[in-house]
Amino acid sequence: xxxxxxxxxxxxxxxxxxxxxxxxxxxxxxxxxxxxxxxxxxxxxxxxxxxxxxxxxxxxxxxxxxxxxxxxxxxxxxxxxxxxxxxxxxxxxxxxxxxxxxxxxxxxxxxxxxxxxxxxxxxxxxxxxxxxxxxxxxxxxxxxxxxxxxxxxxxxxxxxxxxxxxxxxxxxxxxxxxxxxxxxxxxxxxxxxxxxxxxxxxxxxxxxxxxxxxxxxxxxxxxxxxxxxxxxxxxxxxxxxxxxxxxxxxxxxxxxxxxxxxxxxxxxxxxxxxxxxxxxxxxxxxxxxxxxxxxxxxxxxxxxxxxxxxxxxxxxxxxxxxxxxxxxxxxxxxxxxxxxxxxxxxxxxxxxxxxxxxxxxxxxxxxxxxxxxxxxxxxxxxxxxxxxxxxxx
Numbered sequence: 001x002x003x004x005x006x007x008x009x010x011x012x013x014x015x016x017x018x019x020x021x022x023x024x025x026x027x028x029x030x031x032x033x034x035x036x037x038x039x040x041x042x043x044x045x046x047x048x049x050x051x052x053x054x055x056x057x058x059x060x061x062x063x064x065x066x067x068x069x070x071x072x073x074x075x076x077x078x079x080x081x082x083x084x085x086x087x088x089x090x091x092x093x094x095x096x097x098x099x100x101x102x103x104x105x106x107x108x109x110x111x112x113x114x115x116x117x118x119x120x121x122x123x124x125x126x127x128x129x130x131x132x133x134x135x136x137x138x139x140x141x142x143x144x145x146x147x148x149x150x151x152x153x154x155x156x157x158x159x160x161x162x163x164x165x166x167x168x169x170x171x172x173x174x175x176x177x178x179x180x181x182x183x184x185x186x187x188x189x190x191x192x193x194x195x196x197x198x199x200x201x202x203x204x205x206x207x208x209x210x211x212x213x214x215x216x217x218x219x220x221x222x223x224x225x226x227x228x229x230x231x232x233x234x235x236x237x238x239x240x241x242x243x244x245x246x247x248x249x250x251x252x253x254x255x256x257x258x259x260x261x262x263x264x265x266x267x268x269x270x271x272x273x274x275x276x277x278x279x280x281x282x283x284x285x286x287x288x289x290x291x292x293x294x295x296x297x298x299x300x301x302x303x304x305x306x307x308x309x310x311x312x313x314x315x316x317x318x319x320x321x322x323x324x325x326x327x328x329x330x331x332x333x334x335x336x337x338x339x340x341x342x343x344x345x346x347x348x349x350x351x352x353x354x355x356x357x358x359x360x361x362x363x364x365x366x367x368x369x370x371x372x373x374x375x376x377x378x379x380x381x382x383x384x385x386x387x388x389x390x391x392x393x
Contacts (some may be wrong), residue, residue: 027258034265041261042193043251046239047232053189053198057224067148068197072219073161074154075201078147086124093162095144097125100134107141108392111163111308113155114174115182117315118146121369129370130172132379140392146174149197151182152292153204156299164306170391171303172382173296176315177332181276183295184243184288186217187235191244199224200238204291211294214241243276243287282334293338300344309391311345313382316353318366324350325362345389349374352381 031041049057060066067084071077082089090096112118112130120128126135134142143166145158152175163171185191187200200218204211217238218224227234239245254260276288283289296312303310316324320331330336330350339346353365356377365374386392 024258027262030262031258031265039265041249041265043249043255044190044193044245045251046235046245049198049227049231049235050189050193052194054228056196056198057228061221061224061228070199070221070224071216073202073216074147074150074157075216075218076147076149076197076199077158086122087120088125095119095125095128095130095146097128097131099126100131101138103134103141104138107139108170109166109168110140110142110170110172111145111159111166111168112142112172112174112313113145113159113163114172114313114315115146115150115155115176115179116148116369117176118144118172118174118313119148120144120146120375121148122367123369123372123375127372127375129375129378129382132376133383136379136383137392143168149182149188149195151185151201151203152179152295152299153183154201156295157202159299160302167306168308170386171308171310173299173303173310173312174315175296175312176317177320177330178317180282180288180292180332180335183291184276186214186240186242187238187245190239190242190248203241204295205241206287206290206294210298211291217241277331280329281331284334284338289334292335296339296344297342300342309345309389311347311382311386311389311391312339313347313378314349315370315378316348316350316366318362318368321350321353321366322362324354325358345385347382347385349378349381352377355381 034040067079067082067087067089068076069079078089078093078095080089080091080093087095088098110130110133118128118130120131125131128144128146130142130144130146134140145155145163147154147158150158152173155173159171181191184203185201186203188195189198200216202216203214205214218227249265252260275283276286277283278286300310300312314332314336316330324330336346336348353374356365360373365371370378383392
């Protein structure tokens, strides 16, 4: 029986529909595979605040109890006097275990700067590596200046404001390998959309002889009220100096389609000139690498001029450790090479974790942040290196 035009059109429509459905299913599978490898489709929403960020800001402005408080210069810092089941913040805004024994005089003053891996994310006071270090050697007076979600830029600025007046003899510059991304960020949700810290921060631009500071664009609490009232306008202003605002994918009307999302994600991964990591390693030609190396140089040399002895402590993140166990390669190798050419003292926490052997799983050591065991291993390794450098007895 010959096919009528209507019947042919129906067959073509069914074939096209089945093909589109199959392509969508394959694209969904592709997105799931990429997500399992840490590559997710997280586009920027640039004309409005996400509902969770709006709620967090409204609670923050209403005075909800929080570990953090707004800081005109740093973006945010720790709330003096804050206490929870896990952590204690002193009236000086630094974390310290209230049960830590006093050091034996004359103690060597050590100041530790960095992000949550210095602060001791997800562990109780006594298990943060600065606390573990102080307990290992009663001749050390250790101050923890770490703040969750900080970049190297904020750590450097905190040193200038609070570290220098404390006159430490040893300055530990903590750096999580992921921090290279934070160093070119201004508004944290542009970099990490699910972030629970929808705040702005200062950043530096590459410069000679030192990087150039761009101050925190939201120095007043009133600025966040303006963000809530006029999000599109304010987000555009925040994006002017934010790497991720310039380079990341934007949410679109057709994002319901898995094919569209996969194509956009593939384009983002393949486009040259917008990345920070290339072929699995820091891209030494990227703005982020130049900013980071400039910050390390400025921080290290300032500490030396202040009469302190700086030591750089590099933390691998979980994926770095998994990769190291598999291939014995590190994404931050270009940074290690740069620091070696400068002759700087560097301690790689990967060495401490690796020395523990394979009897400890990745989950035992880095479930998200460093576990109490990993913090202890880092403290022991750092103390050994400080003695090797001749900085402590």
